[in-house]
Amino acid sequence: MSDPLRPRASLRTAVVWEVLQEALDRRTKSADPASGGVLDVLDTGGGTGKFAVPVARLGHRVTVVDPSPNALFALERRAAEAGVADRVRGVQGDVHGLFDVVERAQYDAVLCHGVLEYVDDPAEGVRNAVAALRPAGTLSLLAAGLGGAVLARALAGHFTEAQHALTDPAGRWGKGDPVPRRFTAEQLSELVTATGLEVGAVHGVRVFADLVPGVLVDTEPGAADALLRLEAAAAELPAFHAIATQLHVLAERG
Template sequence: MPRTTPHDPLPRASLRAAVVWEALEDALARHGAVGRAAGKADGTAAGEAGADAAAGGTPAGRALDVLDTGGGTGGFAVPAALLGHRVTVVDPSPNALFGLQRRAAEAGVDDRVRGVQGDIHALFDVAEPGAYDAVLCHGVLEYVDDPAAGLANAVAALRPGGLLSVLAAGLGGAVLARALAGHFASAHRALTGGDGRWGEADPVPRRFTPEELTRLVAAAGVDVRAVQGVRTFSDLVPDGLAESEPGALEALLALERAAAESPAFQPVAAQLHVLGGRK
């Protein structure tokens, strides 16, 4: 069965999100299938199937309630809705939420995507605790004042056993990128400074090693099931080189997929992706 990708055809920006989306798509399908199997066991599957069909649900499993914190213009929310899931996006930017509405409408899923203005520290001003099958916390923890508190809110929004997807900036990728660009002093600052920042002009307040992010997620009451390194090569390869011949982007994606699962390359990835379930 062909995958649903965040953007099609695959441009360079989409390649950078493809590995995360593929892992998330599979995890949502497994979670939905588990829910449908549970429904069959207690005799509710027929009702769930009818409700999912009416909502445009996915035949692979029941339609899930998904919360996307910091979801912006819907790079992951809209593809999730295209799979039949119901997605609520919480983001502090009105402009991003406007872009979300436009993207959802263009994709024909505006009835399954809802955008609300807010942030993860005040999450329950706009979202219900314990009400979601899956929560996405992508590009959030590196910017918030208290990552542990923000992550605790994300986990509290989940139903028991719910799926958590965390995507955050990786320390090693930033160090490598600065060094390869000839900025050796700032690479050293990022490596040894304790917060992963390469200098005062760095727009990212903090970065994580795989061990740091995994510990943070586990401490929030999540059973960590998978860790990936993301954008290991795609941020470093010049655009012209990646697009110089037919099939080059697809080959780069295959390399990214392989590196994402390799513990040897995860420490030097630009981003780290952790999947787990609420205990």
């Protein structure tokens, strides 16, 4: 997401952005008045800043932890172009070694987006993300969904791969699968509740966007906006969590 307001980018990110923005607004209203309404946000695996920069535009301070120097360089450039370089800090590291580069219990919100698919121990990753939260903190967790991958392989005619993903412990469709691990909504929720956080909401992300031909969205008048509305309407319905490309869990302390 180079910008949450760009329609083409929003097809893949609008649901998460809307939920996250509302959560940050709620956290701002309940924050210590001495903070001036400015939150400290940690974005683990935040890469080039597709969420960090828009969050900084809201006026918050954002620390991005990512293992890629190239991604952090792109983050610095993007933050500067957006005029928020003073509110965005990039640090090289990962969620397993999180407290080698940031302090515990210092953040009002932690974003853990597109991380759990690639780490050796997802449970440890979630525990570290939660340990970075202040007592009244918010966790935003986004990970690859199993059902979306199964549906996509089946619609592409790869029926054996679709069936393999259904039975594979990691949700992979084969050796050529670029995603190391996928989750169900129940699995993600269990990882969160095991840390003591309460799951506030679960959303299906990219339920339809990855299945609709891009040429249709780009050329049919009003198609992009209509698809955005459809994604938003389906996101909260549990029936569609099972076919979403990604799953988003929002959780809070107490």
